[in-house]
Amino acid sequence: MPPDDRGESPAPGRLRPPGLGLLLAEMRGIFEFNTSLLLSPLLMRARKGDGHPVLTLPGFLASDLSMAPMRRYLRELGYDAYAWKMGRNVGGVARMRAALRDRLAEIHASTGRKVSVVGWSLGGIFARDLALQAPEQVRCVVTLGSPFANDVRATNVTRLYEALSGEAVADDSELRKAIAGDLPVPATSIYSRSDGIVNWRTCLQRPSDTAENIEVYLASHTGLGVNAAALWAVADRLAQAEGQFSQFDRSGPFAIAYAPPEQAQS
Template sequence: MATITLPIPGQRADLINAPPLRLLAREVAGFAYTRTRATFAPPVALDVEGKGREVVVLPGFLASDRTTIRLRRSLDQAGFRAHGWGLGRNGGVSVDLFEKIDRQFDRNGIDGPATLVGWSLGGVIAREYAKRSPHRVARVITLGSPFSAHPRANNAWRVYEFVAGHAVDDPPVEAVLHEKPPVPTFAFWSARDGVVAPDAARGRIGESDQSTELDCSHMAFIADPEAIRAVARAIVA
């Protein structure tokens, strides 16, 4: 097993706690509604032009491409070429995950650099992939992704360890999560997030190029119209 390199002790990553249980309870209560919106709600009208830009959307932990349908349809309608990640349900990091993403790029005929949009764990994976294959990535946009602070500064790590079969701080690949990829990065976070601590998704100075607060729950990052519009603007910024 490899290890995750944490921020230096002076950054006090250990003092960032997971969101309070009252926020997690709201996430659970709205889970079915939000997932239904993410899959079946109509596309959101966007105020930008995609001009054929390639976009790959990576789902969150235990989610699949079905959960990013509204986001991708909205981008397609605005002239982007939006792709799912094509790897089924996101069950966590595996030793060959980045090679699988490479193969999906080839299957989708993506020749030039693409924007990676990653929700939650999908954003962490997108950042790490961009470090390994920067020639294939134009920019990375994360949505409530825990790339900063301690990997247990969230309410999902216990379930993650059970499903993925490894500790969150002992994955099968080397990773320095807080280290910024060598491409432009945009981090979206929310104070209403009941799964990932806002500070963990926002990051510290130097860990992303731009950090923006959205007013939505964790589950709504890929369904809320304003969040989808914010993503589209970040792609063309």
């Protein structure tokens, strides 16, 4: 059995981090970004926004710069997109809870509207926690390659996360279970089976009338936030009216990039 990121063999029943081949293939993220630039005319055909605020949360070791292309895209569609303004994300789910809640409350108070939260990787875990903490302020949650479910140690950055954040992934099991469970707001998890950083099974939530999983073919972890098909899906999910939710329609200009619903849920 292949070793995990600690150099140890995972116990029976545990998920493995993605293999070396997928990890090395993460370099294609720059290609995904360049492709999105070329396909920008198609991306602008997405449904327009209603001006409501959208808070974007970067992934582990990333800063607001990583989500600048998404914020720019969302603003062009008519959303009021916000950065998290907390520098580089070095982790700490428990440590960051209060600051994130304050940032959400600040945006909610200044706009007078519920805030949609889009989180990439670790940012998605933060986003789900915000929905649990303040559901009255959150309109919906969209996560991108976020390892919040199943065996959350099945990533290639677990040891680094624990070293930099000062928190063990196994800490606060009740909080982890809550984040992995059903949310009180509509939630969409976007992921890829070709993710080289996190095991894609850690991104799956229980489908329901207000929760769904969307698989994007061939996307990398580092490119998921700038991948054209993922951006289209984010925009489509944000365009839903407040208080309403319908499952993602896998048609349109990027239809070929999405797995069928039944495949995305297993």
